Amino acid sequence: MTPDRSTGRGLALEPLWTRPEATDTAVTGRMRGGALPPALATRYGSRLAIPLHPNRPTIVANFVASLDGVVAMADGSGGGEISGWFEPDRFVMGLLRSLADAIVVGAGTVRHAPAHEWTPRRVNRAHAADYEAWRGALGLAPQPTTVVVTATGDVDPAHPALSAPDVPVVVLTTARGARHLADLGLAAHVQVVDAGGDMRVAPAAVVDVLRAEHAALALCEGGPHLLANLVAADLVDELFLTLAPQVMGRSHETDRLGFVEGFAAAAGAGRWLDLVSVHRGDDHLFLRHRRRGADRRDQSRSGSASSR
Ligand SMILES: NC(=O)c1ccc[n+]([C@@H]2O[C@H](COP(=O)([O-])OP(=O)(O)OC[C@H]3O[C@@H](n4cnc5c(N)ncnc54)[C@H](OP(=O)(O)O)[C@@H]3O)[C@@H](O)[C@H]2O)c1
Known part of the structure; x- marks a missing residue:
């Protein structure tokens, strides 16, 4: 069993500043979220609401970085080492997962986290029931759909992210990846979407999959190569970035990634x-x-406000 190295467990975050025009009274479009239930509000503050794009699925990203912008080490270690196993970072990740219809991750991130599952319940077990209750109150599906993006189709069918029967999964891949995946024996609840091509999945195909899944809000948890595609295509609507107070540095010998x-x-x-x-x-x-x-x-293009 992995030792629990958590720091800062249960800490209430201090809201330091909120942009005045970003409050719900000023943003008049459709929103996802709203008032937080008491168990979550004691940790984050009273509200978390994300404006929804009027014309396509909204995509928000979440990363933790060192002060000098490192999010991953060459050995594949990432979030925990960067945040210092800071529990409030996982708490916020759980909040964002709670709001999402889909969580989009690259296959590299999946391969580097062989025991993980991209659900609210998995990222912060102490708040699993609180997250579930909030999703229920918002009328969302019990679990967000996991969308794994891979060109090669190199995923482990036994990975928890692909094998929990109550978590819908889409593997979005190329024609080459789809051929590979056909022989892997994926669980019946895992849907493979062939976006064509050989080398990469176009960002537009990510949007198409989200539309097909009726996902109004997607959370991209990286990794950095997948996020780069979405940033290049101007598809990242919001970024939730945790800055951990450590300096990691880079050198010719160490390949460290930014987000x-x-x-x-x-x-x-x-x-x-x-x-x-x-x-x-x-x-x-x-x-x-x-x-x-x-x-x-x-404000200019959309209609009246709603809580979802
Ligand atoms: N600090 C943080 O907040 C944070 C967050 C996430 C990840 N990380 C860290 O980041 C590291 C992994 O970085 P990474 O950049 O390699 O992660 P990544 O973007 O998840 O993985 C790259 C892989 O994802 C697939 N992929 C990405 N974009 C694609 C596209 N447009 N089309 C098809 N496939 C695509 C490809 O998989 P195939 O090779 O299968 O084709 C590619 O090799 C890990 O160490 C992880 O811990 C840190």
């Missing part, structure tokens, strides 16, 4: 975001950013 790998914006063409809120948990900062202009877009 976007494989896409480099030209100077002057970076993706600018608006800061939406800042929470503090001890020395960790929890930053929430929204794609610049998204508030204005949602």
Whole structure:
């Protein structure tokens, strides 16, 4: 059994700042979430609501990074080592998973976490019942659909993310990956979607799968190569970034990833975001950013507010 190395367990995050125009009274489009139930509000504050894109599934991303931007080490270790096994980081991840219809992950992240399952209940067991109750109150399906993106189809059918019968799974892959997956003996509840091609799945295919799954809100938990595709296609609506108070550094001998790998914006063409809120948990900062202009877009194009 893995030793429990958690730090900061049960800590209430301190809401430091919220963008005034990002409050629910100012954002008039459809929202997912709203008032948090008491068991969750004591840890995060009274509300968490995410505006939904009027024309396509909304995609938010969640990462934890060191102060100098490292999210993964060369040996494949990632979130826990970066956050210092900080339980409030997993708490926030659970909140975001609770709001999502689908969780999108790259096959590299799945391979590096052989015991994980992309559900709210798995990321923070102490709050599993609270997350489940909130999903129920919001009228969401019991579990978000796990969407695994892979070009090769190199996934382990026995991985918990692919084998829990109550968690719907879509493996989104290429024609090459689909041929490989056909022989793997995946569980009956795992749906393989062939997006064609050999080398990569286009970001538009991710959107198509989310639409087909009737997912209004998807959470992308990386990894960095998958996220890069979505950032390049301007499909990331919000970023929830935990900044862990450590400096990791990089050298020629150590290959360490930032949260976007494989896409480099030209100077002057970076993706600018608006800061939406800042929470503090001890020395960790929890930053929430929204794609610049998204508030204005949602206000001008969409109809009346709702709680989902
Ligand atoms: N700190 C954090 O918050 C955080 C979060 C997530 C992950 N991580 C860390 O990140 C590391 C993994 O990084 P990574 O960049 O390799 O992860 P990744 O993006 O999940 O995995 C890359 C793999 O995902 C598949 N993939 C990604 N984009 C694709 C596309 N457009 N089309 C088809 N397949 C696509 C490919 O799988 P195939 O090879 O099967 O074709 C590719 O090799 C791990 O160490 C993990 O712990 C850290």
